[in-house]
Amino acid sequence: MVHVATVVPISETVGANKIVPAVAIPYPLGNPDMPPDEEQRLRRRLVEKSIEALTTAVEEQTVFDS
């Protein structure tokens, strides 16, 4: 499992082992200030990062930053 969340300390404190920092609280995988295709690319990058996290072996709680 990978947790896509904005407030990383909360994710860490509940024990998530793989965390992908999200964009913002009301739009974790988006950004309404971007033009639609840029936003789409942003969402794709975050999902790809999540998939990367799923396939990566970790020894401890790990935040997958860009």
Next chain:
Amino acid sequence: MDLENQERVKSLAEKHGPENLVVILGGAEAEASGLTAETVTVGDPAYAGPLAGVSLGLPVFHIVEPEIKEQVDPEVYEEQIAMMEMVLEVDDICEEVKNYREQGSKYLG
């Protein structure tokens, strides 16, 4: 009571004078009704909205309280309230609202 409604009540009190207003509540729960009654009498107990620290002292009643119920056309009451009333904790609601009214309403005469 949410921020917008607090603002509305405050404006109405400023516009018409608190002695010319009565607040009638229709909420389904005693605790929530009590908090709203407190808000329009002594002020927002959560100190979150425009009525934080503002004591309007408005007279406040709940629609199921006898003082209000008996002033409503029985047919209208039957149509609009009777069904809901069956599932409410009427006694608890009346007690809560009465409590706050007695403590904080200034214009009951």
Next chain:
Amino acid sequence: MNRAQSTSADQRSLKKLRVVHYLNQFFGQVGGEEKAGMGPEVREGVVGPGMAFAKQLGEAAEIVATVICGDNYFGEQVDEAGAEVLKLIQKYKPDLVIAGPAFNAGRYGVACGAVAQRVTEALDLPVITGMYPENPGVEIYRRFAYVIETGNSAAAMRTAVPAMAALVKKFAAGAAIGGPEEEGYIPRGIRKNFFHQERGARRAVGILTKKLKGEEFVTEYPMPNFDRVDIAEPLSKVEDATIALVTSGGIVPRGNPDRIESSSASKYGRYSLKGVEDLTAETHETAHGGYDPVYANDDPDRVLPVDVLRELEKEGAIGRLHPYYYSTVGNGTSVANAKKYASEIAAELVNEGVQAVILTST
């Protein structure tokens, strides 16, 4: 250690404790969720709940300024926001900081806690806040503040303020601060050594004797509860894997057919993604009441990225997107309920051959 305690009693009674109060945008009277992105600002004197504190504190302490910051602004950049807020607090040279109370509001609790950490580490001042025990801010920051235990909503303001104020007054008086049960704060995880009348061996045997007799006993050292999760094996063949989406962001079919509550959700939903390529404002919405819903309602993929998962599926980058997603509202959800939903959801997912989950939160 705090400055209030190091001043002599005579000087103490003349000097009023200087306090700065930290609030979020809501209690700071600025606005609701639509203002949660506001950066830190200062107001002189009291704002909102500060009025209630002032009444309780009387001559013992004075709230000289209030710092207000949006919960999203803080939550989205905890370090930067903490530094900015610290700078604003420092200007007023307080003797003590009050934060919140935050009750069960998670972002607010984290902000109050982070402020407490900054103030404790940089200024060595006591910070008093108030939270419901399940607030994530408690577990993360409890050793940096005195977290008075409160109820789970703002309805508990009437009891939280007097309890917090009582502790502030103790600092003002230079009185010794007692343990958690005495003062009403949540245990900080700080061990203080002291000499007991009875020696340890005797006390240990005393406890053991009670235990053997089946009598009630009180442990001297409650075992800390580490909320850790076993690390799962990494996904090996992602191009063959079935991946499921789960969210606490409250994304539901338009109309919220199961009536998942906007706060303190009593249920979760399982919804079909069969034939769904993309979530839109027409097909889905958010039920979550704890964040500004406009962006998620406009395009629910911003919380539940179905569109991208479908693309990856088409390209063969993943095996497939599981045809069901699970959703609940993670706003004031009790830990007990969250655990229950999670174990039911996990059991179903495992049963249906799902190999990995992407969990999104707001």
